[in-house]
Amino acid sequence: MNTADDRHDPHATSDLGRRVAARRAQLGLSWEDVAERAGSTPGFIAYVEERVPTPGIEFLVRLANALETTVQDLTGSTADLAPGGARAGYRARMEDIGEAECWELLDGHGVGRVAVEGRDGLMVIPVNYQVVDREIVFMTAADSSLARTAASGAEVAFEEDRLDEAFSQGWSVLLVGPARTVSDETSVRRIKDAVHSEPWAGDGRDTVVTLSPRRVTGRRIQVPGAPGTPPGPADQGRPLRDL
Structure with a gap:
């Protein structure tokens, strides 16, 4: 849960920071939740959203996984592409x-x-x-x-x-x-x-x-096994690496 320390200068927020904050809000996650998922700290997640850093690609990958999205979406490289271009999910x-x-x-x-x-x-x-x-x-x-x-x-x-x-x-x-x-x-x-x-x-x-x-x-x-979705009947008991 974010606190009164959330105060920041909105003009300092980067495009990446806005996308991270929007995706986090969409998922209903706090800075603490994202930090735990990404192996980081709440303070650094706040810094990413608010203070125009340039995180390394390794951290961006972890952050994208934590927010159940892609590095391309977080950095805006897919912003002008029509949605739905990905392949259909397995056993959707x-x-x-x-x-x-x-x-x-x-x-x-x-x-x-x-x-x-x-x-x-x-x-x-x-x-x-x-x-x-x-x-x-x-x-x-x-x-x-x-x-x-x-x-x-x-x-x-x-x-x-x-x-x-x-x-x-x-x-x-x-x-x-x-x-x-x-x-x-x-x-x-x-x-x-x-x-x-x-x-x-x-x-x-x-x-x-x-x-x-x-x-x-x-x-x-x-899609069975995707975040927020339980495995399908045929996937019960299978190792996660096989899903």
Whole structure:
């Protein structure tokens, strides 16, 4: 668990440090947890995140393993590549995710994709989203395809996912339901107060749109023996080196 000593100058944080901190937060790990996994100390993990060091490749490999990712991902060399380029995992299996866990995976806010009917047909748009009272909230421009769709009360589909390239596994959550534009000032103020961050695309996106899902589903791909996944039935009793 991090303490008040976490204070640091955000302008001193390197790209590597930001990626390490983001991945650690995604896994729900403390500096102590990562240090134990990487054979290091909590203070040095904090230093990596905050003070622009240049760790050696040996430590970077240990750190990447501790964070269940790759050196390439931590250093940003794969940032512009389309996700999902890794080979399929050995004996991968797919399972459904229950509605309650789907909401947990959405984690309150993030970036997903919304599918709407635009002027030129169906289109999929990346969007920042916020979960407020079991609805998905978007901030968009008044003349956007999403705003026009919401004004008509038409249905939209929203999808969010996470991929673990290192182990070829991940999950996807899909919500389908009518969208609407929120115009009541009290409701708009309440929603905006709950919004975690402004849209990445910039200013001018002040129209509040909500999706009230009538269907919430999810799927997960798991690879036996990968971090967080128990071995499959055929792997029980096999030495770890053979998995």
